[in-house]
Amino acid sequence: MQYTLYDYLPSGNGYKVRLTAKYLNIPYRLVPVDITRGATRTPEFLAKNANGKIPLLEIPGRGFLAESHAIISFLAEGSDLLPGDAWQRANVWQWLCFEQYNLEPNVATVRFWVKILGKTAAELGERLTEKITKGYEALAVLERGLEDREFLVADRFTLADIALYAYTHVAPEGGMSLEAYPKIRAWMTRVAAQPRHAPIGTA
């Protein structure tokens, strides 16, 4: 039995799953899906995930699992990446939720518009300004969360670090600067120094 991952390699959400699988030495078959060409909106794909999104994990004998944070939590159950202590685990979830609600919709969207779709600031106008403002607010909360801490939860590398790293480290690709966030920058270096780390965009 082998997992199949439907993914788009430049995706940070997909990267969370690929990094988690790498850390845990979980093999999978990759099926590339080009989200910029509507490949998640075909009837075939929508039959797998009614929400029309990657990453999507196919688990033989079970079915399809969508949502990057659900997938990484599923893969990491029982491992060091998801603490056994209830309070620490709750703190991992807190960071995952924060990423989904405050960081990803802003920092990732800016990068998607600017880098992946190649849109200009003039084209995007106020929508871009709003996303950038909210993105910097989220980065400030992350900076604050890293005060006196090497990693986000439990003083060690967990899913929280994987999930927050995914789009934070490529924020500059959308034109957002990490200059004002020294703790984030030091933490990113620690994350990238983890064994079995791999850059975004690799299978």
Added chain:
Amino acid sequence: MQYTLYDYLPSGNGYKVRLTAKYLNIPYRLVPVDITRGATRTPEFLAKNANGKIPLLEIPGRGFLAESHAIISFLAEGSDLLPGDAWQRANVWQWLCFEQYNLEPNVATVRFWVKILGKTAAELGERLTEKITKGYEALAVLERGLEDREFLVADRFTLADIALYAYTHVAPEGGMSLEAYPKIRAWMTRVAAQPRHAPIGTA
């Protein structure tokens, strides 16, 4: 030892926590926080949650836990509301993530603008139209998820039902109609018929 919940009673995110605590018979002390008057943006509140949001749970001897889905997962660990089976639990997470990313930012925001802040469609313009369109798309995915199913996961009432019910059942308060979603309406009736159910807005 007693939990303290910082909450705003009309909030659907807070309602998720209050409903979960009710089902599990977990007592807590409620501290009302008026989000419409900036009460989550004071230095005192930001010291508790740097992200400046309710609901926020204070756990004596531990600290503060933010994010409704992290809080309900923490409270429900080991209970029937969060299945012990890894695949079922992953499916609960999938629905929680979907709610946070696709449903809440649209359906809840429309309700917040229209009902809580009392803004008109003319004032809100295109921003409202966009949120409504995306909100209906999310409701269509939920309708699809309820095909041939009484509850979202594991054929029984779980956190997934609580989380999705919170803002879906008050969508009409923002002017969104549930007319086109018969499976959602039947499911809402089943959710509201659960023992210890309580309406939104109650402590």
